[in-house]
Amino acid sequence: MSGKMDKLDLSAVLLYGFGFLLIWEWLRPLDELTDTDNIEVFIIFLVIAFASSIFQLGRALQFFIKSFYILYAIHRFYFEGSFFSLSWVGSLLADIKVNIGLLFSQDYQQLTNVFRTILFFVLLWLMVYLIHYWLLNRRRIFLFFLMTIIYITVLDTFTAYEGNGAIVRTVVAGFAVMGMLTFFRLSGRESAGEGKWYIRKWAAALAGMIAFSTAVGFAAPKAEPIWPDPVPFLKSLNENAGSGTGGVSRIGYGANDSRLGGPFLPDNTIVFRADAETRHYWRVETKDVYTGKGWILSEIVNGGVGFTYDDPVPLEGYPDEVKKKEYGSKVIMYLEYPHLVYPQGVKQILAQGQVSFRLNTATEKIQAMEPWNEPAVLDKYGFVYDQPAFKLEELRWANGSDYGGTDEEFIKRYTQLPESLPSRVKDLANEIAGEKENWYDKARAIENYFDRSEFTYDQKDVAVPRNNEDYVDQFLFDTKTGYCDNFSTSMVVMLRSLGIPARWVKGYTHGELKSFGDGDSKKKLYEITNNNAHSWVEAYFPNLGWIPFEPTKGFTNNIQIDYETTSNPSNNPASPGSSQNDPNNPDRQNKLEDIDSIPKQVKAETSVLKKFTLFFKKEWKKLAVGVAALIGAVWFAYSKRGRWLPYYLIYRYKLTQKDEQFGKAYLTLLKQLQRYGLPRQDGQTLRNYAGYVDSFFSTREMGKLTSRYEHFLYRREMPEGTWKETKELWENLIKKTIS
Structure with a gap:
């Protein structure tokens, strides 16, 4: 058992490692094409995020570690004094409040560098979560791999960024991840994938294929481009394009003037x-x-x-x-x-x-x-x-x-x-x-x-x-x-x-x-x-x-x-x-x-949207507390549904006396048993499943109830008083799922 866990841990480290390399390729051009400095701070954040997932830390602990690092980085970049003095937190909260108002008014040029940095950290946080979801849940990474290739090629074509090395690194990392995920999907369906020899064979073949394709790509002669450079053509179509490499902006007051120029x-x-x-x-x-x-x-x-x-x-x-x-x-x-x-x-x-x-x-x-x-x-x-x-x-x-x-x-x-x-x-x-x-x-x-x-x-x-x-x-x-x-x-x-x-x-x-x-x-x-x-x-x-x-x-x-x-x-x-x-x-x-x-x-007429925006700016703290309390209440109720949901179902069907409700009540019972942890397997008959439930609870109630349901299902008729006679059996089974 421990050997299998070691193999799983090693595979997770490899998958996260290659996922980290793919995200890193998204950060490399920022240092050259934008005014973003201290890229290493964001790379360290990625390392912390991936390490938290590899070591399977609790969600609350992961949230605390990442949030603490973000706050420390924001303090280091934009505030003075001791980090633990907390005197700067008020200024940070005031800055966030002002920027939220700017977001509602769609005045994005006014966003401060503090708020932009926070948004960038949140974006990286979401990307790490998506990598985790695609790698370990979906077992597929092709979409993100393709998006990375497109991102690099677009920058290489339309900006001064040289993407030759980035393309090679991305292809190597992407092929390695897709090969590993393919192996894991096949080994999950085939018993032959359990031996170490089989794993080594796959790894050797995958490494050889990547090395061979990379070597051929370097050694093969490069043909001249068939199509002309698209940049001048696109500029000729866009009357608003400038002669610089920057994008077209909308005129107006903005806070960031570190890179001037452009139309x-x-x-x-x-x-x-x-x-x-x-x-x-x-x-x-x-x-x-x-x-x-x-x-x-x-x-x-x-x-x-x-x-x-x-x-x-x-x-x-x-x-x-x-x-x-x-x-x-x-x-x-x-x-x-x-x-x-x-x-x-x-x-x-x-x-x-x-x-x-x-x-x-x-x-x-x-x-x-x-x-x-x-x-x-x-x-x-x-x-x-x-x-x-x-x-x-x-x-x-x-x-x-x-x-x-x-x-x-x-x-x-x-x-x-x-x-x-x-x-x-x-x-x-x-x-x-x-x-x-x-x-x-x-x-x-x-x-x-x-x-x-x-x-x-x-x-x-x-x-x-x-x-x-x-x-x-x-x-x-x-x-x-x-x-x-x-x-x-x-x-x-x-x-x-x-x-x-x-x-x-x-x-x-x-x-x-x-x-x-x-x-x-x-x-x-x-x-x-x-x-x-x-x-x-x-x-x-x-x-x-x-x-x-x-x-x-x-x-x-x-x-x-x-x-x-x-x-x-x-x-x-x-x-x-x-x-x-x-x-x-x-x-x-x-x-x-x-x-x-x-x-x-x-005198400008105050629209409904403006009134809402002003109200939000004044009462955003109360609204945030209310929304947080509502989310907390919903989450608590959902996590404890095993205790209150059976009572709700009993109350829902107890008041009805119609025999037609028997079929709906039986299907509801099947869903509740699945929530409880007794799912019905694919291809399993109702009678066989009823026997499994009865053996689990040491009763005969599920068998009796299933016999009545099969009679209704195959004969399309229901004797009068069926629901009244079976209601007690149904309620007894529902109560057994209370946890």
């Missing part, structure tokens, strides 16, 4: 409408590290700076010497985003309810927060903000000779460039603006450079840089075709190469003007859709702060310049409008207290 499809979905006095861009976040392929953050901030609507927004404003005027605006959201959109120069935010706000100091993204410190989704909110008018001589004050006491770390952060940046990018920046005397003129020269005729704005025919290409270098010297990401990233990189601190900003343009205010109102109604998603540039001037620039062809910068000159701009008195900076100014309160006075034509 976009237009999207007219309304994101929000704004009731504003001035036309301006709407900021969402900034990013500071250019990698050569896209943008990432130099630091991950969990949490941020909290404030309320009574507090000023903790963002760097404009110096008092800058002439500025205060305005108010309101935003009516159509899509449920966990962040706010706001104008540059924002000083105060107002929203309904007991919400506060949190500023991420790394990205300057602002979130609304519930009183229990979880992200809130706002339908509407308002702002008070300053719109400056810069004096030209103030803009030209910074020339690089003095950073004005700016922190060296700050300068280093916003002049960062990758070592792999081609030198010709820096040379071009110097050629364009190297002779200018101040930072503003240098920035304007680079901004104007993109207005040249050789640059083209296009959202469709946009390339993706190859592995050895730089995103900015490709745009400046090769394609010269792209959209806002290409233009803005290129300008930031060139400014930094000149030593000017600059950063990349994401948000939306001012949108489309829909209507003017009623009566004396100066406000105008703007509609902002996904098509208005945009990125631009901000350069830092020590005496003024962050100044926006717009290099994208066809777009206009909203910066206002006062060309009036003064002898000493640093002593310029505050403008008359600066009196409005007082937080207690009644005019400010008037701008904010009418947050409810939204124009009727822009």
